[in-house]
Amino acid sequence: MSVPLGLHRSLWLLLLAGFVSGQLLAAADAASALVCELRNSGSKAVIEPGRGGSCTGLEIKTGTFEFALPPGSELGRPVFTKAAMEGQPPALVCQPPDTVPPTAAVNVCALEVALTEANADEAVAGLRHHRTIRLSDDGRRLEFTETLTNPTAEVMGAQFGINNTIGHEAADGLFSAYLPTERNVLLISGNGINRFYARNTNWDYQPVEGWLAILNDRSKAGIIFVLEPTALDSFHAVPSQGGCGWFWDGGILKPQAAFTATWWLVPVKGFTGIIHASRRLLADLQANNTSGGLEIIHTLAGTEKPLGEVMVKTSVWGARTKKTMELTPVKLMAVGLDPVTGTTVMAQPLNEPMVFRVEAAGKDWTETYETYREGEFRTTIYPGYPYEPEYRRTKPKKK
Numbered sequence: 001m002s003v004p005l006g007l008h009r010s011l012w013l014l015l016l017a018g019f020v021s022g023q024l025l026a027a028a029d030a031a032s033a034l035v036c037e038l039r040n041s042g043s044k045a046v047i048e049p050g051r052g053g054s055c056t057g058l059e060i061k062t063g064t065f066e067f068a069l070p071p072g073s074e075l076g077r078p079v080f081t082k083a084a085m086e087g088q089p090p091a092l093v094c095q096p097p098d099t100v101p102p103t104a105a106v107n108v109c110a111l112e113v114a115l116t117e118a119n120a121d122e123a124v125a126g127l128r129h130h131r132t133i134r135l136s137d138d139g140r141r142l143e144f145t146e147t148l149t150n151p152t153a154e155v156m157g158a159q160f161g162i163n164n165t166i167g168h169e170a171a172d173g174l175f176s177a178y179l180p181t182e183r184n185v186l187l188i189s190g191n192g193i194n195r196f197y198a199r200n201t202n203w204d205y206q207p208v209e210g211w212l213a214i215l216n217d218r219s220k221a222g223i224i225f226v227l228e229p230t231a232l233d234s235f236h237a238v239p240s241q242g243g244c245g246w247f248w249d250g251g252i253l254k255p256q257a258a259f260t261a262t263w264w265l266v267p268v269k270g271f272t273g274i275i276h277a278s279r280r281l282l283a284d285l286q287a288n289n290t291s292g293g294l295e296i297i298h299t300l301a302g303t304e305k306p307l308g309e310v311m312v313k314t315s316v317w318g319a320r321t322k323k324t325m326e327l328t329p330v331k332l333m334a335v336g337l338d339p340v341t342g343t344t345v346m347a348q349p350l351n352e353p354m355v356f357r358v359e360a361a362g363k364d365w366t367e368t369y370e371t372y373r374e375g376e377f378r379t380t381i382y383p384g385y386p387y388e389p390e391y392r393r394t395k396p397k398k399k
Contacts (some may be wrong), residue, residue, distance in 0.1 A: 036109045043139030052078050053111045053131045055142060060267055062139045065338060067221060067267040070167030073242070075223070075265060076144060077163045078129065080120035108134045124159060126152045127253070140337060141303075142265040148250065149258045158250030158259035159233070164225070166214060166242030174216050177237035177244045178274045180209035182393050184372040185275050188237050189217070207232040207246070208393045209369075211277035214244050219269070224277050226264040226303060266303060270339040276358075276369035279303055282339075285314075285356055287373050294346040298330055299339045300360065307335040311361050314344060319353040319372075319390040353390050 036047040046057030054077045058069035069075070112130045113119070120127075132145040148158045166175060179186040183205055210229030214237070215222030225246075233249035250259035268282065276283040284299040298312050314327040330342035357370040372391040 038107055038109070038133070038135035038142075040107055040135045040137065041139035043135065045133075045135050045142055047109055047133055049109075049111050053133065055133075055265065058142075058267065060139060065140070065269065067269060069267075070242075072167030073165060075164045075166075076133075076142075077165075078131070078146070078160060079163055079245075080115060080124050080129075080160045108132060121159075123157055124148070126150070126154070127156060127158075129160070136304075138337075140266070143262070144265070145260065145262045147258055147260045148253065150253045150255055153255050155255065156253045158253040159248065161245055161247035162225075162263070163245040164214070164223075164243065166223070174218050175214050175222070175239040175242050176217055176273075177239040178213040178215070179205070179235045179237060179244075180207060180211060180275075181205040181235070182208055184391060184393075185273075186235075187273070188239055205235075207235055209276070211274075212237070212244060212246060213268075213271075213274045213277065214239060214242070215268075215271060215274065220271055221267070221269040222271070224266045224268055224274060224282060226266060226277050226279055228261050228263070231259075231261055264303070268301070268339070271299060271301075275371040276367070277303065278367060280365060281307065281360060281367050283358070283360065283369060284339075285358065285371055287356065289349075290345075292345055292347065294349040296327065296344045296346060296356070297341055298332075298343070298358070299341045300332060300335050301339040302335060302337050306337060307362050309333055309362065310335045312342060313359045313361075315357045316346060316350065317355040317357060318350045319355060321350070321352060323350065325350070355391060 036049065038045040038047065042061040044057070044059045045055055048054055048056050051074060055069075055075040056073060058067070058073075058075070060067040110130065110132045112128060115124050115127045115129060117125045128149045128151060130147040130149065134143045135141075136143060146160070148160065150156050176187055176189040179188070186205055207229065210227040210232060211225060212227075212235055213222060213224040225244075227246065231248045231250050233247045235244070235246050237244040248261055250261070253259055264279065266277075266282070271282070271284055272286055273284045274282065275285050280303055282301045282303055286297045286299075288295045288297070296314055298314075300307070300310060300312070310332045312330040312332065314329075316325045316327065317323070325346065327344045327346055330344050332340050332342045334340065353372065353374045355370055355372050357368070359366060359368050361367075370393075374391075
């Protein structure tokens with residue numbers, strides 16, 4: 001069957017639910033696409049169903065926090081085969097619902113598409129993909145829910161990925177990607193690779209936490225993606241082009257069954273790096289040599305809401321001697337949605353690679369995270385062969 005230009009066998013249905021906050025829906029082209037503008041608390045997110053439901057514009061102005069997505073960006077593009085992670089999204093047709101006027105007050109949009117061999121890998125052809133996108137009440141983040149449903153009588157696989165590209169600024173090598181892997185937080189900068197441990201055996205940089213981030217090294221602004229960790233299969237990042245993403249493997253999808261994954265898109269400012277992220281807490285740790293010892297700088301912020309008083313405890317574990325040192329705790333009095341820092345000092349640093357283990361505790365919660373600092377103790381100049389890393393984290397089992 002021939003398909004006219006601008007039309008495909010796949011059909012996006014744009015479903016809109018009304019909320020008090022407000023959103024403007026404008027038809028860019030009735031035959032090809034809608035532009036959905038989510039608005040709330042001074043923030044605006046532009047969603048383009050014709051690009052697979054990607055976010056192509058994001059402006060946030062809430063209180064003292066301001067963030068603008070560079071032109072040419074495309075965040076949250078769904079792809080349904082690993083080989084297509086860097087390819088083009090399926091060209092999809094969007095039809096406006098007859099019951100929603102063009103200026104309806106809404107803040108949630110939902111999109112659904114039938115996957116075929118024309119827009120997805122044959123392994124998932126026949127499934128349906130449903131996406132819901134919500135701009136949070138405070139206007140600080142986008143919340144995505146992805147559902148693959150198997151309406152067929154066949155057993156299929158629930159595999160798909162998300163690709164993100166930040167606009168033209170990335171061409172200047174300003175961005176770095178942070179990926180929490182089995183071999184520490186893998187930092188890939190726009191001009192090369194740091195914190196990287198190469199091996200000539202099996203790849204062992206699998207995700208160990210449900211997040212990844214891409215930050216602008218100059219402005220300290222960027223985006224942290226907070227994900228569900230158990231179904232994560234792999235990360236990818238090309239920060240020199242402002243690109244990063246991930247792939248889910250939801251396992252076997254029986255007839256009439258569904259696989260659902262949620263993720264948040266959280267813009268941030270003021271982070272030099274990132275070593276931990278959850279739906280509650282964003283955190284970084286920087287270790288700097290000073291005349292008084294090793295200075296440990298903790299940076300914390302709330303993800304969804306302010307955290308108030310947070311006690312931060314740090315222990316340092318020597319990768320070779322297996323010794324553990326407890327450092328003076330740091331109390332941060334008012335941790336909000338913007339980053340707050342606190343410092344402790346290790347007067348006599350261990351003369352070996354070190355693992356910094358952190359416990360952050362609020363009124364009724366505790367989170368733990370860690371990072372590895374190899375320092376100058378690498379046995380070869382190039383991070384390659386033969387080199388056996390002295391630190392490894394275990395990838396969580398899929399549930």
